[in-house]
Amino acid sequence: MAKQSRSSAHRTRTETPSGGRRAPSARRGPRPRRATPPASAPPLEWAGRTRPELLTLAKRAGVSGRHRLSKAELIRVLSALPQPQVAEPAPVTMPPPSEAAPPQRGEPPVEGLPFRYGVTEVVGLPVDPFLVYVYWEVTPEAIAAVRQALGAAWEGSAQVLRAYDVAWIEFDGTNAHHQFDVDVQGDVGNWYLHLWSPEQTLLFEIGWRSRDGRFVAAARSNLVCTPRNAPGEGGEERWMTVKDGRIVTTPSGAVPEPSAARPELYAGVRWEWAPWSATLPPQQGISSPRGWR
Amino acid sequence: MTPQPGYLCLILHAHLPFVRHPEYPEFLEENWLYEAITDTYLPLLDVLSGLETDGVRFRLTMTLTPSLLAMFDDHLLRSRYVRYVTQRIALAQDEECRLRDDPTFGPLASFYRERFERARDAFVHRYRQDLTAAFAGLQERGGLEIITCGATHGFLPILSLVPSAVRTQLRVAVDSYARAFGRRPRGIWLPECGYAPGLDRYLHDEDLRFFVMEHHGLLYARPRPRFGINAPVYCPSGVAAFGRDLESSKQVWSAKEGYPGNPDYREYYRDVGFDLDLDALRPYLLDGTRVNTGLKYYRITGQTDHKEVYNPARARERAAEHAGNFLFNRGHQIDHLAGGMDRPPLIVAPYDAELFGHWWFEGPQWIDVLLRKLHFDQSQIEAITPSEYLERHPTNQVVEPSASSWGHNGFYEVWLNGANDWIYRHLHHASRRMETLAARAPSLSGLERRAATQAVRELLLAQASDWAFIMKTGTMVPYAIKRTTDHLLRFQRLYDQILDRRIDDGALKEIEERDTCFPGLDLDRTFRPPSPEFDSPDRSE
Numbered sequence: 001m002a003k004q005s006r007s008s009a010h011r012t013r014t015e016t017p018s019g020g021r022r023a024p025s026a027r028r029g030p031r032p033r034r035a036t037p038p039a040s041a042p043p044l045e046w047a048g049r050t051r052p053e054l055l056t057l058a059k060r061a062g063v064s065g066r067h068r069l070s071k072a073e074l075i076r077v078l079s080a081l082p083q084p085q086v087a088e089p090a091p092v093t094m095p096p097p098s099e100a101a102p103p104q105r106g107e108p109p110v111e112g113l114p115f116r117y118g119v120t121e122v123v124g125l126p127v128d129p130f131l132v133y134v135y136w137e138v139t140p141e142a143i144a145a146v147r148q149a150l151g152a153a154w155e156g157s158a159q160v161l162r163a164y165d166v167a168w169i170e171f172d173g174t175n176a177h178h179q180f181d182v183d184v185q186g187d188v189g190n191w192y193l194h195l196w197s198p199e200q201t202l203l204f205e206i207g208w209r210s211r212d213g214r215f216v217a218a219a220r221s222n223l224v225c226t227p228r229n230a231p232g233e234g235g236e237e238r239w240m241t242v243k244d245g246r247i248v249t250t251p252s253g254a255v256p257e258p259s260a261a262r263p264e265l266y267a268g269v270r271w272e273w274a275p276w277s278a279t280l281p282p283q284q285g286i287s288s289p290r291g292w293r
Numbered sequence: 294m295t296p297q298p299g300y301l302c303l304i305l306h307a308h309l310p311f312v313r314h315p316e317y318p319e320f321l322e323e324n325w326l327y328e329a330i331t332d333t334y335l336p337l338l339d340v341l342s343g344l345e346t347d348g349v350r351f352r353l354t355m356t357l358t359p360s361l362l363a364m365f366d367d368h369l370l371r372s373r374y375v376r377y378v379t380q381r382i383a384l385a386q387d388e389e390c391r392l393r394d395d396p397t398f399g400p401l402a403s404f405y406r407e408r409f410e411r412a413r414d415a416f417v418h419r420y421r422q423d424l425t426a427a428f429a430g431l432q433e434r435g436g437l438e439i440i441t442c443g444a445t446h447g448f449l450p451i452l453s454l455v456p457s458a459v460r461t462q463l464r465v466a467v468d469s470y471a472r473a474f475g476r477r478p479r480g481i482w483l484p485e486c487g488y489a490p491g492l493d494r495y496l497h498d499e500d501l502r503f504f505v506m507e508h509h510g511l512l513y514a515r516p517r518p519r520f521g522i523n524a525p526v527y528c529p530s531g532v533a534a535f536g537r538d539l540e541s542s543k544q545v546w547s548a549k550e551g552y553p554g555n556p557d558y559r560e561y562y563r564d565v566g567f568d569l570d571l572d573a574l575r576p577y578l579l580d581g582t583r584v585n586t587g588l589k590y591y592r593i594t595g596q597t598d599h600k601e602v603y604n605p606a607r608a609r610e611r612a613a614e615h616a617g618n619f620l621f622n623r624g625h626q627i628d629h630l631a632g633g634m635d636r637p638p639l640i641v642a643p644y645d646a647e648l649f650g651h652w653w654f655e656g657p658q659w660i661d662v663l664l665r666k667l668h669f670d671q672s673q674i675e676a677i678t679p680s681e682y683l684e685r686h687p688t689n690q691v692v693e694p695s696a697s698s699w700g701h702n703g704f705y706e707v708w709l710n711g712a713n714d715w716i717y718r719h720l721h722h723a724s725r726r727m728e729t730l731a732a733r734a735p736s737l738s739g740l741e742r743r744a745a746t747q748a749v750r751e752l753l754l755a756q757a758s759d760w761a762f763i764m765k766t767g768t769m770v771p772y773a774i775k776r777t778t779d780h781l782l783r784f785q786r787l788y789d790q791i792l793d794r795r796i797d798d799g800a801l802k803e804i805e806e807r808d809t810c811f812p813g814l815d816l817d818r819t820f821r822p823p824s825p826e827f828d829s830p831d832r833s834e
Contacts, residue, residue, distance in 0.1 A: 112782050117722050125451055125717065126489075126696065128704035135718050190714060222454060225490070227696035227704055228513040235516030238691040240527050242683070245502050247531045249688075 052229070116188055122161070122206040124224035129198030132224055134161060135190040136206040142218040143187065146208050153210035159184055160209045161191055162217070167201040181209060198229040296673040299627030300639040300682060302535065303663075304505060306482050307334065307646035308358040308446055310759035310776075311810045315369055319579050322772055326364050327377040330424070331412045331587060333650035336657040338427050339415065341436060344664055351436045351664040352676040355428070355646065356482040358442040359469035360757070362425055363810035366473075371422040378416065381409045384577045384586055388565065391573070397602050398590055404605055405588045425473050432474060438678035441470040441478040441501075444811065447756035448708045450489035450696065451717055455724035457731070458756065459492070461819040463499045465753065465811055472813055479680045480504060482643075484758050485708065486537070486699035493528035493694075503533040503679045505643055510697030511536035518692050523630050523638040525682065526692045534694050535679055540626060541642040544619060545653075552615040553653035556593050557608050560600055561652055563591040589654075612655040616662035624673050636686055639677070700762075712770075713761040719781050723752050724820065726788050731820035733791075740796045746816045747801060748787040750808050755780035780808070 054074040058066040066074065122136035147154045161184045164176035184191055184206075202224045207217035241249040309329060314320035344351050357365075364370050385406035392399040420427045431437040443449060444465035452458040463481070470478040480503040481496060488506050496504060508522045511534060518526050522536030543550050552558075566574065566586040575581065591600035592608065623640055630638035649656025667676050677685075700707030709717070730737075730745045737745055755777055763773035783804050790796045 113719055113778060114722075114785070117718075119722070123454060123718070123721065125454070125705075125709060127706050127709050128702060131706070133709055133714055135714075137718075190718075192711075225696075228515075231512050232515035232517050232692075232695070237516065237519060239688055240531065240691045241688040242502075242527060242531045242533070243687050245500055245531070 120219045122204050122219045122221040124202065124204050124221045126224055126226045127192070129227045129229035130195045132193045132195065132202065132226060133190065134193060134204055134221070136161070136188070136219065138187045138206060138218045140187075146216045146218050149216045150208060150210050150214065153212060153214055154208070157208045157210040159186075160207060160215070161193075162205045162207065162209075162215060163193065164203045164205070165200060166203050166223070171203060176203075181215075195226060198226055200224075200226045202226070296624055297628050297631030298637045299623070299631065299674055300637055300677040301623055301667070301674050302354060302639060302641045302677050302679060302682065303352075303660075304354040304356070304440075304482070304641065304643035305337070305646035305649065306356040306358075306442075306643060307361055308356065308442060309361050309364065309647075310757045311360040311363055311445065311754060311808075313364065313367060313370055313807070313809065315807060319373075321579055321582065321584065322769070323370065323373060324377070324584065326370060327374050328585070328587065329647050329651055330374055330416065331378060331381070331409070332654070333647050333657070334424055335412050335415050336650045337646065337660070338420070338424070338431075340657050340661040340664075341431050343661065345431075345434060345436060347665075349665055349668045351668065352438070352678050352681065353436060353660075353664070354438045354440060354480075354678045356440050356442050357425070357428060357473075358446055358482075359444045359466045360446060360810060362469055362473050365424045367809060375413065375417060375422075378409055378413045380577055381587060382406060382413065384565075384574075385409055385588060387573070388588060401590050401603060401605075402588070409587075429474050438480075438680055439470075439474060439478070440480040440482055440679075441466045442482045443484040443758075444469065445753045445757040446484040446759060447753070448485055448487045448698075448705070448758040448761065449483060449492055449495075450487045450698075450705060451709060452720065452724070452756060453489060453492065453495075454721050455728070456495070457728050457820045458720075458724040458752075459495050460498070460821065461749065461753070462756070463495055463501070464818045465749075465814060467499050467501070468813065468815065468818065469811060485762075486510070486697065487705070487708070487758075488534075488694060488698070489696045490693055493530045493532040493534070496532045497528075497530035501532065503535060503683060505535045505537060505641065505679075506694060507697045507699045507703055508536045508539050509703055510534070510694045511692075513695035513697070514692035515695070516692055518690050520634055520638070520690070522641070523634065524636065524686070524689060525639070525679070526690050526694065529691060529693060533679070533683055533689065535639075535641045535682075537643050537699065538640045541619070541623060541640055542644070544622065545642070545644055545648070552612075552619075552659065553648070553656070554593060555611055555615070556595055557604070557611040558593050559589055559603050559608060559654040560591045560593045561589065561654070563600055564589050608655050609658055612658040613662045616659050616666060619659075619663060620666050620671065620674065624671070627674065637675075639682060707765050708758055708761045710765055712767075713764040716755075716761060716764075716777050719777075720752075720756055723755065723781060723784050723788075727752055727784075727820040730788060730791055731816065734816050737791075737816070740798060740801070741791055741794070742816060743805070744787050744791050744796045744801055746814055747805055747808070748784050748791070749814060749816065749819045750810060751780045751784040751787065751804070754808055754810065755784065783808075 051071045051074065054071060055066055058069075058074055116137060116139075118139060119137055120139045120142040122134060125133045127133050150157055160181040162179060162181050164171065165178040166176050169175055169177070182191060182193065204221035204224070205215075205217035206219050207215055209215045240247060307329075309325050312320070312322045312325060314323060341351070341353070385402055388402035389399065389406055392402045416422060416424075428437065428439060432439050443462040445462070447458070447462045449459050449462065452462065462484075466481070467478060477500060479501070481501045483492070483504050483506065486505065486507045488504075488510050493504075496502075503525065511518055511522050511526060514526065518524070522538060525533045525535045527533055545551055545553070564585045565588040566578075566584050568590075571578075571581070571583070574583070574586075577586065578584065590603055592603040594601045626640060627638050649660060653659075664676070667674060696705075697703055698705055698707070727748060730748060734742070734745060757776075760773040760777045763769050786797075787801070
């Protein structure tokens with residue numbers, strides 16, 4: 001009885017592959033420039049990237065002395081790298097294939113916690129403008145359903161995590177701006193997905209792709225919006241008055257005087273973290289309230 | 294040039310995770326609270342009440358997180374604090390005895406003995422063990438504005454996959470604040486300054502009118518805010534966002550440019566707990582493990598291991614000098630910013646409260662001098678709280694701030710990385726399971742209701758961002774893992790028992806006595822199933 005009610009509580013989370021999902025309406029304005037290629041194509045259009053973006057990719061690829069390089073030099077160095085170093089996602093904590101298997105690298109002990117929740121799902125969480133963490137679980141029933149849908153093509157098919165770029169569209173399963181696949185393994189798993197540009201709106205599906213390219217999804221994710229990494233556009237200014245927690249005037253275009261733009265407020269502004277901790281030696285057993293940020 | 298007027302909003306974020314282990318006679322991690330009471334909370338109370346006595350008008354904003362308030366109110370932890378500080382007094386007395394003929398270190402041992410005695414006296418007699426009431430008094434008398442935080446400091450952007458988890462963090466926080474201070478909080482410190490677009494709507498629903506965010510969350514807002522971080526903005530919901538100022542942060546945080554690294558200040562990392570012979574320390578140690586005792590005889594001196602003896606009087610002078618320097622720099626900053634703004638520029642300077650006193654020993658003295666100088670020595674800069682600012686300037690630009698946090702690199706990686714990512718699938722599933730239980734709340738009574746209420750506590754405790762943070766930073770990791778899994782497992786057992794209608798009364802009683810936070814927790818206000826008209830369209834359910 002109890003088990004039944006628990007599984008039924010989660011059944012609604014299993015999504016049909018064809019179910020459309022609206023992109024959020026909160027984000028308005030011009031679509032950001034993006035260069036998300038399908039994974040099968042040569043992935044990177046280096047020239048379309050800003051130097052900070054190239055620097056980020058170079059950092060990920062471990063290019064030393066990258067800050068001294070010009071944009072052209074960065075492109076040359078990055079182009080020379082084997083693509084997986086910058087473009088392919090890196091598995092971080094792949095789960096063991098079965099409950100009996102020992103935890104793998106980086107997997108902390110989770111003794112007693114469920115390894116499977118009996119729910120078919122895929123969840124995406126943004127980490128930073130260029131990184132998304134995805135975890136999933138696919139139940140045996142869902143795998144059986146995919147297998148049935150693929151029929152004979154199941155043999156030789158590959159499990160993939162498919163990412164869709166769905167900014168500003170009502171996604172119907174076919175109209176993504178871009179999509180790309182990452183080969184993954186495991187009915188329970190997770191993946192860090194490195195992206196090529198910030199401010200993406202993504203959906204993920206976990207499923208299987210046959211040799212002839214047919215894809216059947218077992219689950220679709222929540223919508224994942226990755227953060228901006230630079231000041232936003234100017235755009236129309238709106239001002240609002242709030243008193244005692246109530247909006248007393250609706251947003252309007254009225255701009256207070258003086259109305260001169262203040263570009264200098266942004267001059268030289270860039271995110272910089274001043275790591276005080278870098279100079280303080282870590283000391284085992286020290287009891288600190290928070291660690292030193 | 295005439296100095297331009299401006300505002301300074303000084304914010305101290307006081308937070309510790311809920312650590313309470315009645316199952317052990319002593320517990321090392323409980324020392325986090327005891328050290329912070331001795332080093333930070335009591336000295337700050339001392340400074341602020343001193344300002345009141347001297348008629349100094351000051352304006353300071355502080356977060357007291359619900360988990361910290363829960364520990365302030367706990368009788369076991371209170372009595373253990375008295376035991377802790379009494380032990381420290383005894384250790385300092387031993388040291389006085391050992392160093393009685395030492396003209397260099399002897400006076401320092403006495404300095405600490407007096408300091409610990411003052412702490413015990415203030416805690417026991419002056420505040421009658423009730424630090425919440427002490428801070429509440431400062432707020433009632435007008436100098437201090439206390440804001441709230443997530444109930445257990447859960448990192449909201451990641452929890453928000455299940456919106457009811459965010460709502461519960463906020464509601465329990467608001468309720469806890471109301472119990473402690475007799476009114477609703479006006480604003481909130483988002484745990485770790487973690488923001489994602491849309492979170493403002495949850496704040497709005499709890500009538501929280503402002504929050505503080507990392508500066509690039511505002512600078513990257515859309516559209517770009519006209520006044521950058523020098524005026525708050527309104528999110529689309531009407532909730533105000535205040536941006537943290539980078540320059541003033543750096544002066545206090547940074548190793549290179551910051552004050553706390555000055556050679557005259559006390560060196561945190563030379564403690565008699567590590568310097569003294571183990572046999573002399575043994576009566577004061579738990580299981581013979583060396584710990585920080587709070588008795589530290591050296592000053593920072595320089596970059597090398599060579600350390601010279603600490604001179605409290607000299608350090609105090611330095612703190613006063615640094616307070617003057619801070620004010621001088623803010624004046625220049627305001628002069629620079631003022632042109633072209635329709636109002637005085639605002640500088641928001643938030644810090645971890647525990648920086649002051651615990652890490653930067655002279656920090657409370659710095660605050661003391663700073664607030665006095667603001668009052669007596671100048672008229673350019675006015676100290677202000679966020680609420681006061683919004684009363685004075687209720688018209689602000691409307692923007693959509695950008696996702697951000699105050700962690701390393703400014704986004705979510707500190708709380709979501711290879712060292713701690715495994716916790717989130719469990720936290721998300723537990724939240725959904727809690728929604729299932731909460732949906733049955735109206736029909737639950739007696740034992741089942743108690744069990745469901747305790748399940749909320751366990752889940753909230755598992756959500757604390759502190760555990761993910763500790764797993765990432767690498768010290769005390771086993772404790773953080775144990776706390777996360779223990780609370781999740783307790784939650785899971787209660788969940789199973791409620792669904793099976795077989796509550797283990799004895800086990801429930803045991804964990805109720807162990808995880809006592811939020812005694813007034815109202816099950817009916819937590820983990821309510823989503824309301825379709827509000828919760829985001831990208832929900833998975």
